[in-house]
Amino acid sequence: MISRRALFQSTAGAATALVAPGWMTSAKAVPSYPVQPVRWVVPYTAGGATDVLSRLICQYLSDHLGQPFVVENKPGAGSNIGTQFVINSPADGYTLLLTSTANAINASFDPTLTFDFAKGIVPVAGVARIPLVLVVSNELPIHDVAEFIAYAKAHPGTLSIASSGVGTSLHLSGELFKAMAGIQFTHVPYRGSSPGLTDVMSGHIQGMFDNVTSSFEFVRTGKLRALGVTTRERSEILPDVPPISDTLPGYETSSFYGVGAPHNTPTEIVDLLNKEINTALADPAIKQRIAELGAIPITGDAKQFAAMLAVETDRWRKVVEMSGQKKEP
Numbered sequence: 001m002i003s004r005r006a007l008f009q010s011t012a013g014a015a016t017a018l019v020a021p022g023w024m025t026s027a028k029a030v031p032s033y034p035v036q037p038v039r040w041v042v043p044y045t046a047g048g049a050t051d052v053l054s055r056l057i058c059q060y061l062s063d064h065l066g067q068p069f070v071v072e073n074k075p076g077a078g079s080n081i082g083t084q085f086v087i088n089s090p091a092d093g094y095t096l097l098l099t100s101t102a103n104a105i106n107a108s109f110d111p112t113l114t115f116d117f118a119k120g121i122v123p124v125a126g127v128a129r130i131p132l133v134l135v136v137s138n139e140l141p142i143h144d145v146a147e148f149i150a151y152a153k154a155h156p157g158t159l160s161i162a163s164s165g166v167g168t169s170l171h172l173s174g175e176l177f178k179a180m181a182g183i184q185f186t187h188v189p190y191r192g193s194s195p196g197l198t199d200v201m202s203g204h205i206q207g208m209f210d211n212v213t214s215s216f217e218f219v220r221t222g223k224l225r226a227l228g229v230t231t232r233e234r235s236e237i238l239p240d241v242p243p244i245s246d247t248l249p250g251y252e253t254s255s256f257y258g259v260g261a262p263h264n265t266p267t268e269i270v271d272l273l274n275k276e277i278n279t280a281l282a283d284p285a286i287k288q289r290i291a292e293l294g295a296i297p298i299t300g301d302a303k304q305f306a307a308m309l310a311v312e313t314d315r316w317r318k319v320v321e322m323s324g325q326k327k328e329p
Contacts (some may be wrong), residue, residue: 034067043082045075049213060280087120091262093269099260101169108317110327121260123306125277126298129256132230136207145228145247152183159185162196162208173209173253175323212294237294
C-alpha cells in the first residue's frame, strides 16, 4: 500500500512535470532587461544640474540593474539635437533622454522643429523640478520685486537682463515677468548661465533669471542680491527669498527634468525604469543631494509624468504667446 506521503510526492511531481515546461517557455518569452549598457542622453553640455541629476540616477540604476547607465552629452540647438537623436534611436530601452523644460518650450517656440516631441518620446519618469530666482547686481538700489518693477518704470530702457540663451526657460521667465509687470528691459542672451552671472556680478548687466542651483552660492556669499523665486513656494536653499507671485499674482515658472524613451519602447521596460527611478528618488543619499541642488523630486508613474508634460507644454505655450517671443524660421 502506498503511503500518504509517497502519494503526495508522486502527485506533486506529476504536477511539476506538467507545469514546468509551460512556465519555462513563458519565462523565456520575456527578454531580460537590461543585458547591455544603456545610453542616457543629456542634450546639454557637461556640467551643471543636468549632469549632476543624471549621474546620480544613472549610478543608482547601474548598481541596481546590473548594467552601466552611461551619461552621453549631445548638446546643441536648444536641446533639439540630443532629443532628435533619441527619437530616431531603436525603441528597445537602450537609449534614454533627459527630458526638460526645453522640450515643453520648443513645441510652441520653435516653428522649425522637424519632429513632434509628444509623439516621438514616451514619458518614463520625472526626476526633479528647480525653481528660478531673479538676481540683480549689488550696484542697483533695489531690494525686492516691487522696487525692481518701480525702478524699471522710472528708468525705461536702462535695465539689461541676461539669460542662458534665446528660448530657454531663463529667457522666457524674464519675458513673462516683463509682460505681466508692464515694464521694459533689454534681453541679453549668453552661451550658458555662468557668463551671464559673471556679468551681473560685475555690474555690466543689471539682472538675470537663473536656476537656484547655479545662483544660490553667489547669493549666500553676497555677490548677488536675490529678489524673488519663480515658484509659488519658497526654495529650501533660499528660504528668505519670497516668491515673485507675492508681488505679481499668478506669476510662476520653473525648470524641470525627467526621462523619456523612443516611441514604442515596450511598456514593461518603461514600467521597470519608472519603478527604479522612483526608488532612486526615495534613496536618502540621493534625496539629500537633490535638496542641496535646490531641486524638488518629481515622483509618480509614467502616466502621471505624461500628464505633467502635457500641462507644462500648455503652460509654456501660453508664455510664448503672452511674451510674443518665437524663434525666427
